[in-house]
Amino acid sequence: MRRLIIISLMLFGAASYAQTTVQGKVVDENNEPIPGTNVVLVGKAEGTTTDFDGNFTFNTSEQPPFKLQFTSIGYSDFVADVTANNQTLSITLGETSTLLDEVVISASRTPERIFESPVTVERFGLKEIENTASADFYGGLENLKGVDVNTNSLTFKSVNTRGFATFANTRFMQLVDGMDNSTPALNFPIGNLVGMIETDVLSVELLPGASSALYGANAFNGILFMRSKNPFDYEGISVSIKRGITSQAAAGDNSYTDVGIRAAHKFSDKFAAKVNFGYLKGTDWAANSLQGKDENNFAITGSTRANDLDYDGVNVYGDDFSIDIKDVALTLEGLGALPAGANALVPSVEVSRTGYNESDLTNYNAESIKADWGLYFRPWANDFEISYVGKVGTGSTIYQGTNRYNINGFFQQQHKIEFRNDNFFLRGYVVADKAGDSYDMVFTGVNINRSWKDDNTWFGEYAGTFVQATLGGATEEQAHAAARAQAESGRFEPGSPEFQAAFDRVIQDPDLTSGSQFKDASKYYHADGNYNFSHLTDFAEIQVGGSFRQYSLNSFGTIYTDLDGPIDYSEFGIYSQIQKTIDLQGEKSLKLTGSIRYDKSEFFDGFFSPRLSAGFTVNRDHNVRASVQTGFRNPTTQDLFIGLDAGSAILVGSAPENLERYTRDFDISGGGQLLGQPTSITQTGTAAYTNSYTRASVETLGETGNPADLVIANPDVVKPEQVTSAEIGYRGKLGKLVVDFSTYYNSYKDFISQEVVLAPFYGTVGDGSLSVAAISNGDFQAYSTYTNSEADVNSYGASLGLTAKVFGNFDLGGSYTYTKLDFDREANPDVMLNFNTPEHKFKASFGNTELFKNFGFNINYRFSDDYFWEATFAEGAVPEFHVLDAQVNLEVPSIKSTFKLGGTNLTGEEYFTAFGTGLIGSMYYVSWTINN
Structure with missing residues (x-):
């Protein structure tokens, strides 16, 4: 028994x-x-x-x-x-039959149908990634409604929405599995250079407009929310191999390789792991514009070295430095190097040194090597998960900011530990970068010139030869030609051993008076968490969360004023959201959402960012939404701590301790010495903010000679910027047609901008005499300051997206986006807004994932209206462009493979999205994807 x-x-x-x-x-x-x-x-x-x-x-x-x-x-x-x-x-x-049932997470930090999202959201899922005609998923974002993608280089694209676009896009946040992948030193993401590997991408969501209420200061203009595949849900080995060519008139035809590998395994119900590796190599879009620009970096039509003595080519570097040769002649005459009265033979004209083309200063290597890994532990084999994720990436690209930079061997790493389940997450991560062998191409050209002949010698020879040629009977044009020929004697020619030796020496020297290297080893630490109480209460869905970030800037004095050691500072934020759905008669319902966030930087008072929205569901096919959002952004690390001589102006951040920390010695002209001034002075960054004139008024003085035209600048130090955004939208289905429409109006307060001012070396602005004399004698320094505009800055726009099934099983889609800046430029000539956005954009797609068994295709078309590009490097018109991309794909289930043949910009009409960058050519590729 x-x-x-x-x-x-x-x-x-x-x-x-x-x-x-x-x-x-x-x-x-x-x-x-x-x-x-x-x-x-x-x-x-x-x-x-x-x-x-x-x-x-x-x-x-x-x-x-x-x-x-x-x-x-x-x-x-x-x-x-x-x-x-x-x-x-x-x-x-x-x-x-509709895309409205797709689930998004970013809009409310909780899963919901895109149909019911309280704000506009765009989604790029696995199906869209597989069918994009672009060379990679990141490039495919260009086809989303309302999205602008500005191409800096082959491996560096900047995503933006609703205007105010620059490559240093600090108004837009990019998250990968909850981690901000902006670089610590630059404060913005370098595209996907060290980002996600395509075989591991699960979905991409994009929130246009202010998203600060849930995501903080850097989500001021929108957020890109990328999610990877969890190894518990997606196991196996996936491989993507892509080969092709890039074709550009300036660079020719060059090979292109892109490889991605993903390996994931669930060892048990409690433990899973994955590892990813990506490698990309190609040749960048070469920038070879020889068009001249003026001292304010505006493009000059028809300006060339042959017809412009003060020529400064857009993609020519080393010609940025110019001097009035009459002043040189006066100095030489005073030293006895020229006979008395010789300066009367010399005209008062600015003359620039001869520069080097960008192609002489870079190899246009575009490369990205990245890897990431993750360990995932579910101790109770349920939804509670502990994970560790590590990411490393290195690469080479071109970045256009204040100058053009060769980002060579840039390295970034991220490490994250996260605890989460369906109701909460708590994560902490660190992001660190190193600049590698990166360098400023503008200063490379400047200092190669100075390696073989310093500026004083070069301009002295020029002025002296000009006088001699004039005394010998030469015309002014002949005298200038003889003067340049003499000054250019001994020039290091590109390709010569002397040039190469000077180039190698300059790019390894971080002192911008003699070199061009920029160094960096910055990092930031970030922690954030969120708890959703929906499982504890039936009344409403309530969330609370917060974040903390600690910056540690360490550029060794090459970017920031951190020559004496790292600069540390911190900021934090807390938020809450309540969401309530009220069922009405029949299928009707009303979804109300209220969010509020409080953020505080140690340098500024705290700010509240509320968001209110309402979504009215008429039935399963029709939803109307309205929202009022507020956002803010703290001044960036550059706004606060930069101290960089960019050539045309010195960039000085306006954190209080930063102004005195930036110092520079300046020589005073002979005209100043005649007024009893010393031969040199030391000026700090404070002068830019407390003793300066506006650039526009100084230009007016040059035209009129009337000192009364001078306007005192003295910009205020920078403080946080705010925006209030009102939006109305509709999502619905009309028969077979899916419609998504939204319109918005943004009103900005304390708009953060850069303002170029001129600080005299002597005198006090407004004194009517000494400071005016300093300006007239050229004894002043241009500074690019970081401040808040008092002007009214507003923008508005609308987007309409239409998708439908046609001819049975064909996908047809199209979108139109209108974006407009409301700003009085004439009344505010010195305010740089960097709106940089076309007024009209149109996009269309046509395809079929199953044209016949296992065979599909997709065609994408994009149109952009012309617009004006405003930035510190160069300003000029961006002509309208039309782009056609296409791909065909074949699935072979027996070997678990998909083959794709595609091309971008198939018309071959080269274009650019930002003034000063290389023209974008065509790409042709074939890819083989296994088990993805």
């Missing part, structure tokens, strides 16, 4: 812990497998996914009967009954 009882108990225990196995296959209505379908036990956090062939095996301790739910983006959900162990299921999912 005792043995019988023991045996019975053992059998009972075995039965209690017996495992139920369910297997099967998931297909679409054409009997094609649907890989990546989520298979979840209803009511429990247990599940699996289908493999490439649509097959799945699900093991659980749950005893039948129970239900399994099958979900996949683009298909209707399906719930199946499991009534026995070892049951085999055959599941057919029907395609959803």
Whole structure:
């Protein structure tokens, strides 16, 4: 009897812990497998996914009967009954007739149908990534409604929405699995150079406009929210190999390689891991514009070295430095190097040194090497997860900011630890970078020139030869030609050993008076968390969260005023959101959302950023939304701490301690010495903010000679910027047509901008005499200051997106975006807004994922209206452009592969999205993707 009882108990225990196995296959209505379908036990956090062939095996301790739910983006959900162990299921999912059922997370920090999102949101999912005609998923973002992608270089694209676009886009946040991947030194992301690997991308969501209420200061103009695949849900090895060429008139045809590898494995219900590796190599878009620009960096039509003595080519460097040769002649005459009265033979004209073309100063190597890895632990085999993620990346690219920079061997790393389940997350991470062998190409040209002949010698020879030639009977034009020929004697020619030796020496020297290297080893530490109380209360969904960030800037004095050691400072924020859905008659409902965030930087008073929204669902096919959002952004690290001589102006951040920390010695002209001034002075950054004139008024003085035209600048030190944004939108389905419309109006307060001012070396601005004399004698320094504009700055716009199934199973889509700046430029000539956005944009797509069995195609078209590009490096018109991309793809299920043949800019009409960058040519590629 005792043995019988023991045996019975053992059998009972075995039965209690017996495992139920369910297997099967998931297909679409054409009997094609649907890989990546989520298979979840209803009511429990247990599940699996289908493999490439649509097959799945699900093991659980749950005893039948129970239900399994099958979900996949683009298909209707399906719930199946499991009534026995070892049951085999055959599941057919029907395609959803609308994209409105897609789920997004970023809009409210909680999963919701895009149809019900309280604000505008764009989504780029697996289907869109697989079918994009662009060379990679990041380039495919160009086809999203309302999105601007400015191409800095082949591997550096800057995403932006609703205007105010620069490559140093500090108004826009980019998150990868919750981590900000902006560089610590520059305070903005360098595209996808050290970002995500395509085989690991699960989805991309984009919130245009102010998103500060939930995401803080850097989400002032929008946020790009990228998510990767969790190894618990997506196992296996995936490989993508892409080969092709880039074609550009300036650079020719060059090979292009892009490889991505993902390996993920779920070792048990408690532990999973993954690793990714990506490698890209190509040749960058060469920038070879020889068009001249003036002292304010405005393009000059028709200006060349042959017809402009003060020529400063857009992509020519070393010609940035110029002097009035009459002043040189006066100095030489005073030293006895020229006969008395010789200066009367010399005209008062600015003459610049001869520069080097950009192609002489870079090899246009575009490269990206990145890897990441993750360890995921679910100690109780449910939704509670602990993860560690590490990312490293290095690469080479071109960056255009105040100058043009060769980013060579740039390195960035991120490390994150996160605790999360369906209701909360708590994460902490560190982001650190190193500049590698990066250098400023403008100062490379300047200091190669100075390596073979310093400025005093060069201009002295020029002025002396000009006088001699004039005395010999030469015309003014002949005298200038003879003077330049003499001054150029001994010049290091590109390709010569002397040039190469000087180039190698300059790019390894961080002192901008003799070199061009910029050094950096900055980092920031970030922690943030969120708790959703929806499982604890039925009244409403309530969330609370917060974040903290500590910066440590360390550029060794090459970018910031941190020559004596790192600059540390911090900021934090807390927020809360309440969301309530009120069911009305029939299918009608009203979704109300209120959010508020408080942020505080140690340098400024705290700010509240509220958001209110309402979404009215008429029925499953129609939703109207309205919102009022506020946002703010703290001044960036550059706004506060930069101390950089960019050649045309010195950039000085306006943190109080920064102004005195930046110092510079300046020589005073002979005209100043005649007024009793010393031969040199030391000036600090304070002069820019307390003793300066506006640049526009100094230019007016040069035209009129009237000192009364001078206007005192003395800009205020920078403080946080605020925006209030009102938006109305509609999402719905009209028959087979899906419509998404939104319109907005933004009103800015304390708009952060750069203002170029001129600080005299002697005298006090407004004194009417000494400071005016300093300006007239050229005894002043131009500073680019960081301040807040008192002018009214507003913008508004609208977007309309239409998608539909046509001719049976063809996908047709199109969008139009209107963006307008409301600003009185004539009344505020010195305020730089960097709006840099076309007024009209149109995008269209046409394709079929299943034109016939396993074969699909997609065509994308983009139109951009012309617009004016305003930036510190160069300003000029960006002509309208039309771009056509296309791809065809073939799936081969037997080897779990997809082959794609594609091309971008197929018309071959080269274009650019920012003045001063290289023209964008065409790309042609073939790719092979395995098991993705």
